[in-house]
Amino acid sequence: MNQFKSKYILPLLFLSTVFYISCEDTIEVDNGFETPQIVVDAWINNTIDETQSISLSFSQDYFDNRLPDPITDASVVVSTETNTFEFVHTSNGTYNWTPPSGERIGDVGETFTLEIQYDGQTLTSTTTLNRVPEIDSISIYFEDQPFGGDEGLFAELYARDLIGKGDTYWVKGFRNDTLLNRPQELNIIYDATFDAGTEIDGSTFIRPLRFAINALDDDGLPRNLDPGEKVGAEIHSISNEAFRFLQIVQEQTTNGDNSIFALPVANSKGNVFKENGDRVLGVFNVAAISKMEKIVEE
Numbered sequence: 001m002n003q004f005k006s007k008y009i010l011p012l013l014f015l016s017t018v019f020y021i022s023c024e025d026t027i028e029v030d031n032g033f034e035t036p037q038i039v040v041d042a043w044i045n046n047t048i049d050e051t052q053s054i055s056l057s058f059s060q061d062y063f064d065n066r067l068p069d070p071i072t073d074a075s076v077v078v079s080t081e082t083n084t085f086e087f088v089h090t091s092n093g094t095y096n097w098t099p100p101s102g103e104r105i106g107d108v109g110e111t112f113t114l115e116i117q118y119d120g121q122t123l124t125s126t127t128t129l130n131r132v133p134e135i136d137s138i139s140i141y142f143e144d145q146p147f148g149g150d151e152g153l154f155a156e157l158y159a160r161d162l163i164g165k166g167d168t169y170w171v172k173g174f175r176n177d178t179l180l181n182r183p184q185e186l187n188i189i190y191d192a193t194f195d196a197g198t199e200i201d202g203s204t205f206i207r208p209l210r211f212a213i214n215a216l217d218d219d220g221l222p223r224n225l226d227p228g229e230k231v232g233a234e235i236h237s238i239s240n241e242a243f244r245f246l247q248i249v250q251e252q253t254t255n256g257d258n259s260i261f262a263l264p265v266a267n268s269k270g271n272v273f274k275e276n277g278d279r280v281l282g283v284f285n286v287a288a289i290s291k292m293e294k295i296v297e298e
Helices: 002-022 207-211 240-253 255-261
Strands: 038-045 052-058 075-079 084-091 094-097 111-118 121-128 135-143 152-159 168-175 187-190 230-238 279-287 289-295
Touching: 038 111, 038 121, 052 075, 052 084, 052 111, 111 279, 121 279, 135 230, 135 289, 152 207, 152 230, 152 289, 168 240, 187 240, 230 240, 230 279, 240 255, 240 279
Parallel strands: 038 279
Antiparallel strands: 038 052, 052 094, 075 084, 075 111, 084 094, 111 121, 135 152, 168 187, 168 230, 230 289
């Protein structure tokens, strides 16, 4: 019986190996990229005395490992019912407007229109400068189980969602004046929680969002703080369209974390349109901002 097994198993293994090798084919990925599109990066705010910037560029192939080509010869204007602000090209596709001393671009509740003229095309977008809650405090405390990371000192941001459903915010965390900009560190909030699917309104931001002002390491785990370091946070008011845009951006940029459940590559839908109603890549948002900083004590 053992002789029978030795005689036939080896040929079968050989045939299986040959079959496996013969079925290996090269697959060409067709990403569908044909013509570059205009990309509008128009995230501005109403901070007093702060220069506001809008960037224009062309889209590029998903696998193209280089900086995008800038658009340097467009006309970029932002307006309200009472004022017009011309953004002037400075360099590399960046257009700036600087307010007069002691002034800012507008106030909460105002509606803003962006108009871009380029190569015979007119692109437009409209958004409202939404309200933002004040930051109550930044707490520093010792945590022995910080969401899977090592124990140590960590920060939490305390702020309360404004009463009335539909408020959306982008919380930017800073460590020693450096913006936390890893994809996993993107912290967007819908009525004190993650999205519009809850009935929460007017309450303190839930703990995972409060804790998200902490920096992450290369493994996505929270990094503890050392005495003397500075923690900062900014809450930016954003439109619901901007919130959905950032949601998709985060899903796409963290796609590799999803293993076999990874999403197909897709562009985020923005709120900038051509004259024929087609969307242009990018977003226009005007934010109000509340800020706070804290030094970690011994």
